[in-house]
Amino acid sequence: MSLDVYQRLLALSRARAVPAASRAHRHLSPRPWLLTGYHLAGEPSAPVAIRYGSFRDSPKLLTVAEPRDRALRFAALGGLARDLATYLSRYTVTEPVVRATGSGRELEVDHCCVDAPQLVVPNEATAHWVGLLGQYLRTLDDPVLAAAGAHLGWIASRRHLPGSSVLLTATDLLTAHWRTGQLPTEDGHLGRLLAWIEPPAGADAWQAARDAEAMPPAGPASDPSWDQVVLRPALERAKQQGDVRRLKLAAAEVLDGAWRDTWAAIDLVRMLPPGEHVAKRWESDRWSWTRHRERVLAGTVSFSARLSDVPAYRFLHELETRTAALERQMALDDPLVMARYLATGEAxxxxxxxxxxxxxxxxxxxxxxxxxxxxxxxxxxxxxxxxxxxxxxxxxxxxxxxxxxxxxxxxxxxxxxxxxxxxxxxxxxxxxxAPFGPLQYFPDNLPDELPWPTRSSRPKPAPEPEQDDDLDTDLAPAAPAAAAVDLGGTPGRVPGPRADPGDGVPAGGTAAPGEPRGAL
CATH class of the missing domain: 2.40.30 (Elongation Factor Tu (Ef-tu); domain 3)
Structure with missing residues (x-):
């Protein structure tokens, strides 16, 4: 039996969540930016209401009386974009840092932002929605909305890198530090998760979880019954009479629970002492934020919908090495995490x-x-x-x-x-x-041939004509003109060195140039 299963059974018998970590393994900013909201059913690009801000007691509420009206939608999202730009402007101060370059024998002075922004959302669905909003906004002609889309795109891209704390979900924050007695899929409900960790006085976790499940979900998809009973009449009233008071009251009421629960999750993790390696991982986020700002200011920020060949291989390599490094660091920082390796006999x-x-x-x-x-x-x-x-x-x-x-x-x-x-x-x-040695740096060594999942689907080149026996075979045939400009070569074959090998991550990148890849 694994330790995770044992902890879940223990939580089940006690009707209360049990600790899975004794250290905080995520960086928590002293002033995070929280966002929670709802969109129309089946239309992620049509937000109905968004509550956001970095102050617990004074959040801002954005509502759209007619989410299908592009003019009203852009006007509302413009306010969100301006407030996001104001928040991000607090993270522009840089400091000089001496860093090794090339083979590590030379030093150079580079500048890195002293801190980076952090966005916290209630659940994975909202985190995915942030990425969709960024993808939608950065295609618009409005420079304010396009800049907000670029920033949201960068924030969403960091979510895929293990160890990054730029975009945190409250459910992931809690499940990384506690084990409940319910199914892992049920841990995706923020209200149920908090009910297991801190049930109300006089109630067990089961009753508290049932009560939490009866409340409106944390978004961004809403409950169908709430849509029918509350949202639809409020939208019709706003459209026909121009009265948005009912919509604002309904949105404030339904988003209040998600806003409160997200802050409660942050408070719970803040009570734990930070792990030793958390600051080092946050430093990687600060370097990524610095490079992203430079690309935005230079007008060169871009995002790729699909990676091919070498960039895809490098990105997968980055994910694998960061995952291994994160597991190692958490075990070395935390006796409770190390206990899993003791239970399996690896330590x-x-x-x-x-x-x-x-x-x-x-x-x-x-x-x-x-x-x-x-x-x-x-x-x-x-x-x-x-x-x-x-x-x-x-x-x-x-x-x-x-x-x-x-x-x-x-x-x-x-x-x-x-x-x-x-x-x-x-x-x-x-x-x-333990089976963990000193901190390893993962060099970006490319194999002679890429693994098949990262190969492109380009057609194979036509076979070369056979040599005539009467020709002088000591002289190599001239290469066709097309081959001289084909940098791709045979699918799966790694091309020769180029001036810019790329970041190894989706365009808009996450790794700072000169940093060892995979090192957290």
Whole structure:
């Protein structure tokens, strides 16, 4: 049984959510920008009402009396765009940063924004809607709306990168730190999720979750019965009589719960101490925001609907390496997360009861090298085979053998010279040996041939004509003119170096030039 399943069963028996983390693994801005709203059923580009702002007690409410009327829609969204620009203008201050370039042997001074904006929404559906709004607005001729669309597009693009905190959903924020006794799909309902974590006094989680489910959803799609009973009459009144008071009251009432619940989710996570690596991941977001601002100011910001070949490969590579790095960092920061690896046997915890710091072995060159030995007494059997790599901080070890309650390990890196023997754990020290070594940087090395999912669908070139035996084969035939300008080459084959290899992410990019890809 995995630890996640056990925690869900424990929450089920207690009728209350149990902690899944003891550290906050998402960066929380002191002044985030919250957004929640509704759109017409089946028409994401037709917002009915949006509540937004960075002040808990004084949010702004945007309503559209006739969402299908483009003029009214653009007028309302223009107010949202201007307020968004005002919020983003607070994050323009930069500071000089000394960074390594190229192979890391040269240094240069670059400028990075000291902070970056953060958008928080109630659920995944609203986060997806933010991306659709950005895609819709940036195609318009109005420069204010187009700029807002570019910013929303960048914010939405960061959502796909593990470890980014630019766009947070309240449901993801809570499920990353608590386990409930309900199904994972039910955790997508923000009201039910909060009911499990903090049920009202005198009520258990089941009753609180049922009560929360009876309330209007957090958007952006609304409840059909609410549409019929409340929204439709309010829209008809606004259209026929020009009276929008009923629509504003209905929108304020239905969005009040989502607004309040989103702030409650932020407050719950803020009570946890931040993980050690959170600041480093936020630094990556700050660099991305800096580059995005530069592209907006230069008028070069763009977004690609579909990636092909090398950009697609680099983006998938970025997702994979960031996912692995995030899992590693969360485990090293948080004992509760590390407990999952202890439960599966990938990590081992125990007490050092014996050590031999003077142990040596003969390497392949015939030279005697220092390889200290450690013996750790464990509470449970560790059944990983000999040769398994484990780490204690920056000290790397391999398993030499194990019994029901003992693991013998040989140090292979980090403390294999006499000046560094003091890095070894002392006798009687409690240790947790994990499969995570020091922070790795993931170079962007391209393979000779791309994996098939990232290859383009371009037709294969026509086969070259066969050589005549009477021709002088010592002379290579001249290349056709078309081949001289074809930079793509054979589908799946990586082209030669180009002046601008691209960011490896969708146009509008997320990674700062010069940064190691995949490093969080």
């Amino acid at each position: 081992v915890a125990g007490v050092v009861f014996k050590r031999d710091p003077e142990h040596t072995v003969v390497n392949s060159g015939g030279r005697s090298v220092l390889r200290p030995l450690l013996w750790v007494r464990t509470a449970a059997a560790f059944d990983r085979p000999a040769g398994t790599e484990l780490w204690w901080g920056k000290v790397g070890m391999v398993v030499r053998g194990s019994t029901d309650d003992t693991v013998e390990l040989m140090v292979t890196s980090g403390a294999v010279t006499r000046p560094k023997l003091n890095l070894l754990p002392d006798t009687d020290a409690e240790v947790v040996l």
